[in-house]
Amino acid sequence: MFPRLTLRVAILAALLGAPGLLQAQTSPTATAAPVDASRITLVIHGGAGTITRALMTPEKEKAYQEALNQALDMGYAVLKRGGTALDAVEASVRFMEDSPLFNAGKGAVFTHEGRNELDAAIMDGRTLAAGSIAGVTVVRNPITAARAVMEKSEHVLLTGPGAEQFAREKGVDIVPPSYFYTEARHQQLEKALAAERKPGTPDQLNAPSTEIKKPEKVKIKQKPGKPQGTVLPENQIFTEGKKYGTVGAVALDQFGNLAAATSTGGMTNKRYGRVGDAPIIGCGTYADNQSCAVSCTGWGEYFIRATVARDIAARMEYGQQPLQQAAQATIDKVAKLGGDGGLIAVDQAGNITLPFNSEGMYRAYIRGNGERQVLIYKQ
Template sequence: MLHKLLLGAALLVTAQSPAAAQTAQTSDPTRITLVIHGGAGTITRQNMTPEKENAYTEALNQALQTGYAVLKRGGTSLDAVEATVRFMEDSALFNAGKGAVFTHDGRNELDAAIMDGQTLKAGSVAGVTVVRNPISAARAVMEKSEHVMLVGPGAEQFAREKGLDIVAPSYFYTEARYQQLQKALATEKGAVPDQLNTPTRETSPGKSKVKLKSGKPGSYAEPPIFTEGRKYGTVGAVALDQYGNLAAATSTGGMTNKRYGRVGDAPIIGAGTYADNQSCAVSCTGWGEYFIRSTVARDIAARMEYARLPLDAAAQASLDKVARLGGDGGLIGLDRQGNIAMPFNSEGMYRGYIKANGQTQVLIYK
């Protein structure tokens, strides 16, 4: 009887932990892969100085090394994409976190999403203004709540309760992004740039407002920013860990001069972010409205699952659908065999990958 009880208990433990058993059997450090993007748009050599190009190249390489270090020491794909995106959120070069663009009202509203390809669990936040790293808030939603998506003040309250890093809205202020807003506002009103006043920052709790000095108009000079033309500023990462699991993460500050609490595709599961071990992991960057309407991230996975297309063909077909609707942008994709796709239909896209052997490639232009 005792033998039967012990055997039954062993079988129960095994039944309750199939993932653990599978992980132990299939661990293979040689297959780890990480792919990233830092936005797409009219990124051309003509708009890029050597200084700007070097800055972006260095930042993308550092982002890759951040995630690669996690994967190399046996970390999960979820850990790797979160760490990678956090790095890019902390860089003022990218439109996510610290480098987020301004809304029409002079605020920084941030969106992010993360998804686990092994379990299909997902989490996202939208319209947050005080969470330093929205991607970590998205993961907290996934792992510490019964929900998938939280927005605005509710998402911020949740982040506080979970002990995430909360900052003043002024943390996200950068002169470069502010000047981008001023240029957008001037264009919107039909004003010429040199009619703008010199900006100053004025903040209050819960808000990130910007006012103009009254008095003599100042000339509009190109701000100390790595501006490289019209760009959809989103960052993202997809990873394959040594256990064969995929994950995807995306973070963004949205569109300069956006209004009315606009939310793009980045935090929407199936549109800008998706991961499923049975197909692929995807993170998108581009004109969000078109990516939402085309459900690009899930569409790629569905083409692989139902039509049996390889990743590159599925990714291109889905992006072609966006183009037919009039949208542009790009995406990164990764499957369980380590195959990579990085298509885009804009002039350029910040992108790169790193393989298990440390082989790295960073690209910007077509």
């Protein structure tokens, strides 16, 4: 009896010691080793567009600087305590979704019909798992719903009422549509509709009534300890234009894994259930440990046609181009097509790039040594 038991113990010990066997079944976070801060990198963006110093007041600039710093802090805290790149990008994007300053979540723009329709995507560079949602109207944090699609379903992309039903079933925070109302975004829609009604405008006859009912505003309690930052009056929130305004994050964690996340309210005055590049894997969002993690912002139709996020990864993987060269070449391709915008990207070595061809792009990064920078305009 005892020799047989001893043999079983020996076999079990050998199996547990086999290289890769236990590791394949263990989460990267299941480690007692100290965090290797030298590998940590986090990059975020808050949208691209006509962002110039001439259009920015000191109060606006301060508000955006603070919000970007706080979004960095949310994701960086995850990485510093040994969390994954996936957790970090979700944390940073959630913060920006909860801010009315950005065209995502709470600050989403209005559609032609006066709704707020939200899109988001997230991707794990370690496994190539991905999840995205599009056209949802009641999901407070679309990025968390996108992650639920990735981790709790066999699908990649869910849309509309189906995506909302899935989010409810998985316990994602649901809010009334009125939660997303902001006066600044409503004014944006009014201006777009007024321009549409001018004589000679092709869509003049399809414009809805200007009497878009303002829904009752809903107050949502903030979670304890959540940084608040500078609060601007809603009519002072910066307007980035009808084709821009997306938030995103890319990260490299101590385990050498990459992740990307993107969230958006889409285009002001968009119609027909239009979906841009943000929730389309390989266009506005992509991550692969073999190349890079990318999150895009800009004129979505062109980013879809150029498959921007995957194109950068492919240039690195097949053409052996360094990250910065690959990203710039792809942005140049978008420009040649007639589109504009920008992106953020990081590779497994911690190299980063933040190219754009618009007037400005809200962007920031932080490294493991604490080095950080927040940028808004063309330098």
